[in-house]
Amino acid sequence: MSKFMFVYRGGHEGMEDASPEQMQQVMQMWMDWIQGGVEAGWMLDGGDGLKPEGAVVSADLSVTDGPFAESKELVGGYSMVEASDLAAAVELAKGSPMPKSGGTVEVRELANVGKQEE
């Protein structure tokens, strides 16, 4: 088995005007999906959301407020997942609430995990 990181981007466009009931539904969708994955064993860590504000440290050690990506480009959260290969991990990502809410999931395999286990 390999380990993957799901990197969530965007998906909050239009949420500013969402009703409280809609927010609760979106949240419930996420919690159910993560809980389902935990019970099935492939969701290693539901991860967390990231606050939009932060800072960027550059090579010359200068620091800027940021990140200044557009909101749909902005990393909004991550989860850790286990799957047999990339294709299987992609299938899991398709089942996440992210595509439904207009955002994307970047699926990235962890570089060393497989080797350590061998």
Add this chain to the structure above:
Amino acid sequence: MNPSTNQLVEHFFRHESANLVAVLTRAFGMRRIDLVEDMVQVAMLEAMHAWKQRGVPENPAAWIHRAAKNRILDALRREKTYEKAVALSGQSMAGQSIDDQESIVDRWLEDERLPDSLLRMIFVCCHPSLERKTQIALTLKTLCGFGISEIARGLLLPGETVKKRIQRAKTSLATANVRLELPQGDELTRRLDVVHDVLYLMFNEGYSTSHGTEPIRDDICEEAARLCHLLCESPCSSPATKALLALLLFHAARLDARTDEDGAVILLEDQDRSTWDRRLIGAAQSWLAKSRADQPTTFHLEAAIAMQHCISPSVEATDWGTIVRLYSRLLERHESPIYALNRAIAVGQAGETREAMSQLESLRGRDVMKNYLLLDCAFARIHELEGNTEEATDCYLVALSKAVAPHEKELLQRKLRKLAD
């Protein structure tokens, strides 16, 4: 993740947002309601984002209260700098210090004090300066936490209309700087009447089958009953409030039985009475018992009629004589053709079909009844009771020709098919 932290109470977001808007508007004034609503919205979004992956914190209400309070205080502090500048330039600065306001807000957000702010907000949303329709929309938005599009769906209105209506109401209340106070004495009696009317009509908006069967409509009924219950538990309530709650609960007990799985309307006589909610009927009965008054109101009488239906095992076993008497007492108070129509049907059900016919005939001339298919349906019903299938069919056909809403047509066609069998 702990599964117990993975579920929130139903409508948690909706109710918490209403709680916060009531408390924060009470603290910072009607003139700030737009700012309050915006900050509560931001806090709600923060909660959604923070909880969706890691689960709900142990005390989600406290979390959201803190987030909203911080947001609004930050916004006000920013304003304060501005106001200070204004003050230095020689103009006056109003209000208490923000720290004082913060501790007051904390106190008002405590569980046992929350209802007090909600009650005050009920009287603001049902302010006599507003039109009835506006009061209903504003109550749904402010006290129930519904979004504009949900209200529009529930009331069958364009979203833009609902939005404008609510915005105008907020502006006029803010301009008048209406305070979140509990009315006292005679003023309370007068204002309470308005609140009763608003809750009664709000419930009807959700209950009336002519508006379709969107799930949001059940929520509207539930909210009207919840707010009425809140009033009943407070010293502001009168016997009429308790009778109204009883009436709403008797109706609510039959909510699920009124439509089949396809959403088609099922009439009282065809409803499966075993699906009526016995728990709600019991609660309604005990509120009705608590509502005793020297002068029974229309709510008392309507609740008593609803109870007769709810406690009866079948249409045939219903105490129609009592229902006729109750409708007569309603008619003494309020000469409504709808009451008269329902009394005539009850008279027919009680076995006096000839008397029922003549009562219905006397309604024919009434202007409001002209295009009202319920009168034709009532005639049909009495003919049916007499065993006159042919004439009953004719009356249903007339009703069908007047029906506009698809579900009404469907219901009448079903009736006609049944008669043809």
